[in-house]
Amino acid sequence: MNIIKSFRRFSWLGLALFGLAGGVGVMAQEAIEFVASAPKVVAVGEAFRVSFSVNAKADHFSGPKIEGFHFSGPMLSTSMSTQIINNQVTQSASYTYNYTLQATEEGVFTIPAATVTVKGKEYTTDPVKIEVVKGQNESARANTGQVEDSQPGVKAEDLFVRVELDRNQVFKGEHIVATIKIYSRVNLARLGEMKMPSFSGFWSQEVMTPAQVNLERTNYKGQLYNMGIIRQTILVPQQTGTIKIEPFELECFVNVPSQRSRSVFDDFFGDGFFGSYETLSRKLVSPPMEVKVKPFPVSPPPGYTGAVGNFSVSANLDKTTVKTNEPVNLKVVIKGNGNLKLIDLPSFRFPADLEVYDPKVKDQIEAGLNGISGSKTFDYLIIPRFPGSFEIPSWSFTWFDPSAGEFRTFTTNPMVIEVERGENDSEATVMSAPGRENIRFLGQDVRFIKTETPRIRPTGNSIYGSKGFIFSYIIALLIFVLGILMLHHRFKSQADQEGSRYRRASSVIRKRLAKTRSHLAKQEHELALESLIKAIWGYLGDKLNMDQTMLNRENIREMLEGKNMSPETILDLEQLLDNIEFLRYAPGQSVADYDTLVTKASDLIMKIEKSYRRS
Amino acid sequence: MNRIIISFISFILFLFAFIPSRANTGEPELLFQKANQLYLAGDLPAAREEYLKILDAGLESAEVYYNLGNTCYKMGIIPSAILYYEKSLVLNPRDEDTQFNLSLANELIVDKIEPLNRFFINRWIGSLTNLLGTDSWALISLITFILALASFVIIYGTRRLAIKKALLLCAILLSLMSVSSLLLAHKSHRALNVTPSAIVFAPSITAKSSPDNSGTDLFVLHEGTKVRITDQVGNWVRIRLADGNQAWIPADSVEKI
Numbered sequence: 009m010n011i012i013k014s015f016r017r018f019s020w021l022g023l024a025l026f027g028l029a030g031g032v033g034v035m036a037q038e039a040i041e042f043v044a045s046a047p048k049v050v051a052v053g054e055a056f057r058v059s060f061s062v063n064a065k066a067d068h069f070s071g072p073k074i075e076g077f078h079f080s081g082p083m084l085s086t087s088m089s090t091q092i093i094n095n096q097v098t099q100s101a102s103y104t105y106n107y108t109l110q111a112t113e114e115g116v117f118t119i120p121a122a123t124v125t126v127k128g129k130e131y132t133t134d135p136v137k138i139e140v141v142k143g144q145n146e147s148a149r150a151n152t153g154q155v156e157d158s159q160p161g162v163k164a165e166d167l168f169v170r171v172e173l174d175r176n177q178v179f180k181g182e183h184i185v186a187t188i189k190i191y192s193r194v195n196l197a198r199l200g201e202m203k204m205p206s207f208s209g210f211w212s213q214e215v216m217t218p219a220q221v222n223l224e225r226t227n228y229k230g231q232l233y234n235m236g237i238i239r240q241t242i243l244v245p246q247q248t249g250t251i252k253i254e255p256f257e258l259e260c261f262v263n264v265p266s267q268r269s270r271s272v273f274d275d276f277f278g279d280g281f282f283g284s285y286e287t288l289s290r291k292l293v294s295p296p297m298e299v300k301v302k303p304f305p306v307s308p309p310p311g312y313t314g315a316v317g318n319f320s321v322s323a324n325l326d327k328t329t330v331k332t333n334e335p336v337n338l339k340v341v342i343k344g345n346g347n348l349k350l351i352d353l354p355s356f357r358f359p360a361d362l363e364v365y366d367p368k369v370k371d372q373i374e375a376g377l378n379g380i381s382g383s384k385t386f387d388y389l390i391i392p393r394f395p396g397s398f399e400i401p402s403w404s405f406t407w408f409d410p411s412a413g414e415f416r417t418f419t420t421n422p423m424v425i426e427v428e429r430g431e432n433d434s435e436a437t438v439m440s441a442p443g444r445e446n447i448r449f450l451g452q453d454v455r456f457i458k459t460e461t462p463r464i465r466p467t468g469n470s471i472y473g474s475k476g477f478i479f480s481y482i483i484a485l486l487i488f489v490l491g492i493l494m495l496h497h498r499f500k501s502q503a504d505q506e507g508s509r510y511r512r513a514s515s516v517i518r519k520r521l522a523k524t525r526s527h528l529a530k531q532e533h534e535l536a537l538e539s540l541i542k543a544i545w546g547y548l549g550d551k552l553n554m555d556q557t558m559l560n561r562e563n564i565r566e567m568l569e570g571k572n573m574s575p576e577t578i579l580d581l582e583q584l585l586d587n588i589e590f591l592r593y594a595p596g597q598s599v600a601d602y603d604t605l606v607t608k609a610s611d612l613i614m615k616i617e618k619s620y621r622r623s
Numbered sequence: 624m625n626r627i628i629i630s631f632i633s634f635i636l637f638l639f640a641f642i643p644s645r646a647n648t649g650e651p652e653l654l655f656q657k658a659n660q661l662y663l664a665g666d667l668p669a670a671r672e673e674y675l676k677i678l679d680a681g682l683e684s685a686e687v688y689y690n691l692g693n694t695c696y697k698m699g700i701i702p703s704a705i706l707y708y709e710k711s712l713v714l715n716p717r718d719e720d721t722q723f724n725l726s727l728a729n730e731l732i733v734d735k736i737e738p739l740n741r742f743f744i745n746r747w748i749g750s751l752t753n754l755l756g757t758d759s760w761a762l763i764s765l766i767t768f769i770l771a772l773a774s775f776v777i778i779y780g781t782r783r784l785a786i787k788k789a790l791l792l793c794a795i796l797l798s799l800m801s802v803s804s805l806l807l808a809h810k811s812h813r814a815l816n817v818t819p820s821a822i823v824f825a826p827s828i829t830a831k832s833s834p835d836n837s838g839t840d841l842f843v844l845h846e847g848t849k850v851r852i853t854d855q856v857g858n859w860v861r862i863r864l865a866d867g868n869q870a871w872i873p874a875d876s877v878e879k880i
Contacts, residue, residue, distance in 0.1 A: 452727060453727075454692075454693050454696050454697070454723075454724040454727055454728075455693075455720040455723055455724055456693075456720075457659060457662055457689070457690040457693050457694075458686040458689055458690055458720075459659055460686070461652050461655060461656065462652075462655065462684040462685065462686035462687065463684060464651040464652060464655070464677065464682045464683070464684040464687065465682065465683065465684065466681055466682055466683075467678075467681050467682060467683045470757055470758060470761075470812065471757075471758040471761045471762060472757045472758060472760070472761035472808045472809070472811075472812050473761075473812060477761055477765065480765055481765065481768065484765075484768060484769045484772055485772070487772075488772040488775070488776060491776045492775075492776060492779055495776070495779055495780045496779075
């Protein structure tokens, strides 16, 4: 049904196409568009066309009320096209209402809105502004161009290029839009090679490069020109002072009426009909431009890294409480308009125990006529490996706001990540082989100064080599020698003492024995025994150089053995002592016993003396 | 016998009179405290002035040199820092902090000199010498000498064989110690006074083959490098680098330790 209806509707158009389509296809009805088009700038006396197009058949068209122009119209022209792609049928139709206008005076005129009614709905165009400039006798020249054409080439004011800046006084880092334009009043054949300025001293970013230069009528200094934008570039000055922009160079090919083979035939047919044109090459150079880059009105605060523009900054953690080994994201977004591309990585001072990876940097930056705008996002991936509370210290971002002429700073609050021990943390530790890790050194510095009060002494007071040092050695040696001498003396005198006692021993005992005998003769047995014992002990004491109190039998035996006394002598001595003891406690024996004892004693002494002499 | 021992003890006490008694309240100590406070407050130039006042008064101590070295290090005057650390090590060769800071400061100088590989015994003797200062070695030598003599006296005086044997061993060991530490003291004294080390202070100095400007250029030294001065002719000193190279440089380009 739908198809049949469509057939009827477009039956006068290519029926055959639909036949080929084989009854397949869905018709796509486009949205209705109603637009007005008109040149922006016209010259007085020039005839031009204003058209209103709608892409569907209009039930009713009410044209605008045109004032300030001579006009005729509207004339309706229609065009249709049908496309079949993969059995998809697309139809488009265009209904255009054309007016032909002619300007009568200079000024800016507005063509008001036109209205159409399609299927009961009304559509309106926007009003169109048309600027009318002083007439330029192009059309006249075209008709009667004899005089003009006789002049060869193209005048400088008829064809030139310019580099236009939206402003020429900026702060360092503030953007400028440079537009390279060609202005022409001649018949431009094509553009040749071009040499772009290098824009040294600027960071530059191309905004738009049309593949084909579209010429547009424009009013330049009150004259009508065809203007084409060749290139638009955003410039960000990188230094202060006056920066020159080098000229832009362009080679153009211009069609001018041929002069050489002008014949009556050519004149008759007029310009261009039989191609009696000549193509001339012109090299165009733009006038040089200067940009004055002002320094910042105030000195930049510390930590300023060169951002200029108008920004808004945010820095957020996605989580503040995590378990160990769980990732946390820190997202820093710098949004706004300015030299976003030159913004460095944020200089966060992360706690050393957090594992922080290099941030993922995402640029969403567009260069437009308002400069460079968009956002720059830094995504930090943080993995806490240890439980605890970690504070990321505050971070500041400073930029210069050229519109306000001052620096602005955004400062984050310190962000705290609370890390709890994960459930499988111990496992993870075991997994990662050696759980212990080396201490990471964060910096190096000299060790701290000594604060304990030292012993400060005069310089160069060296003990070694000093007089006192040498003197001490000498004194030590002297005392040593003195000590040895003293000891030697003492030993000598001691030895002398011993020697005299030793020598006197035999004479002493002889006297004592004589005394014993005299006691015996007087029959004083007790006294005789007493003196005999005294004599023997005294002798032993003198001979062995021992005190009387130290003497006892064991001592004497040892000492005598030490002096190589023969065992018989020692045995005799002991027997003698035994006999004396016996007599002391059992008195009343014969006198002869006492006499033998004394004789025995004197014999023994003789023996001992002999053995001493031998040794 | 007792008299001899008493006289030895009094003699050793007499030796200790050589060491000046400690006084913490004197003017240099106050200067030291003041300089430390300035250092803590971050006013390094003022702290340096105060420390230098102590040195200008003809006084010294390892701690003053050490703190002065730290101050110069923080101020970025590396050659001075090295000089003062070296001076501190002369007085207190075993201070770990000073050794650490000196090695840090040496990281920052330009010249890198590979020390000559010395015979191991020489190396041992060298490190033994550096174990203590000259004075400590001298004192050790003197004290061991006295003890050795005392041992000999006792050996002579006693009659007991066991004591004689033990003391004889002791006395021999003490004598050896005395002689060797006297030698070490001598070596250390010589190293400081006869062939002193010095730190290059000129930012860049060309070492010549002879003690005048016409000499052949041998090598270039930069500030902070340690050299040993082996001779002096006029305003020129003969230097020896750790790698054994020798040359002449102007005397005013170095500062003796």
